[in-house]
Amino acid sequence: MRIVVVVVIVALTSCAPLMVMSEKADIAPSDARIDAVWKAVPALDGREVDVEATRREGRTMYRRVPPRVTLADIQPSPIYRGHPNKSIAALMINVAWHEERLPAMLDTLRKNRVRATFFVLGSWAHKHTASVKHIDEMGHEIGNHAYTHRNMSSLSAYAQRQEIVRTAQLLATLGVHPSPWFAPPSGDYNEETVRVAWAYGLYTVLWSVDTIDWREPKPDVLVQRVMAHIHAGALVLMHPTAAATQALPTLIDRIRARGLQLGTVSDVLSSARTDTNCGFARACATLGTREERFVKW
Numbered sequence: 417m418r419i420v421v422v423v424v425i426v427a428l429t430s431c432a433p434l435m436v437m438s439e440k441a442d443i444a445p446s447d448a449r450i451d452a453v454w455k456a457v458p459a460l461d462g463r464e465v466d467v468e469a470t471r472r473e474g475r476t477m478y479r480r481v482p483p484r485v486t487l488a489d490i491q492p493s494p495i496y497r498g499h500p501n502k503s504i505a506a507l508m509i510n511v512a513w514h515e516e517r518l519p520a521m522l523d524t525l526r527k528n529r530v531r532a533t534f535f536v537l538g539s540w541a542h543k544h545t546a547s548v549k550h551i552d553e554m555g556h557e558i559g560n561h562a563y564t565h566r567n568m569s570s571l572s573a574y575a576q577r578q579e580i581v582r583t584a585q586l587l588a589t590l591g592v593h594p595s596p597w598f599a600p601p602s603g604d605y606n607e608e609t610v611r612v613a614w615a616y617g618l619y620t621v622l623w624s625v626d627t628i629d630w631r632e633p634k635p636d637v638l639v640q641r642v643m644a645h646i647h648a649g650a651l652v653l654m655h656p657t658a659a660a661t662q663a664l665p666t667l668i669d670r671i672r673a674r675g676l677q678l679g680t681v682s683d684v685l686s687s688a689r690t691d692t693n694c695g696f697a698r699a700c701a702t703l704g705t706r707e708e709r710f711v712k713w
């Protein structure tokens with residue numbers, strides 16, 4: 417009898433530190449869902465301590481716990497932002513004109529090791545194929561911004577499909593890495609838009625933070641505006657304007673100082689966690705990963 421008691425105490429004692437660590441470190445996954453305000457909210461992986469790896473590496477290592485429901489499983493819905501518990505934001509740069517400012521923007525992004533998502537208008541991309549390929553080659557993500565910048569909701573389903581397909585085909589011809597994102601011009605869409613985009617394998621993406629850079633505010637006004645609204649999982653809308661180009665270095669610093677990483681729309685909307693060492697945008701990612709480029713950077 418006494419022996420049994422001793423064995424139980426020894427077992428409890430040796431397990432205790434591990435149990436405490438697991439309780440703190442393990443986080444349950446969060447399923448994708450449709451929110452009344454934010455529409456589609458992406459899933460977020462859970463994590464659990466990988467005991468074997470933790471012992472081997474001598475530091476806490478995690479295993480991914482996948483969600484049961486991802487974006488692909490829910491009814492097609494527009495997306496405004498990433499998961500609110502994910503400490504990352506994306507710059508979504510819509511390009512329909514002002515290509516003369518792209519080199520400066522790209523330079524700032526490269527110097528700061530930031531990958532962004534450029535949503536290109538098809539008719540613009542058709543005239544600037546070298547620019548589109550260059551953006552892709554630099555490791556940024558390319559999204560679909562329709563072909564002619566007309567309001568999608570004013571078009572028939574057929575015309576909406578044409579807007580999306582023409583740009584998608586052009587991007588495929590150019591050989592850029594495909595992405596599943598469609599940003600409707602001026603953020604204008606209706607149910608048909610979401611349905612048509614989805615039928616073509618694309619999610620309709622809006623934004624949660626607007627720089628309103630087309631008004632060409634002073635750079636510090638733009639920075640203050642963004643910082644007043646920035647949040648975990650933010651999609652930050654901008655264009656190659658003078659204001660955004662000048663504000664970009666400060667904006668990157670300030671967003672990072674707020675504890676947020678910066679990545680592409682795929683990085684923000686994937687279910688991959690940013691707080692595990694199984695590798696954000698690597699093994700854990702479930703959407704639009706570009707591992708080889710991430711590692712190279």
Ligand SMILES: [Zn+2]
Pocket residue numbers: 510511512561565601602
């Ligand atoms: Zn636009």
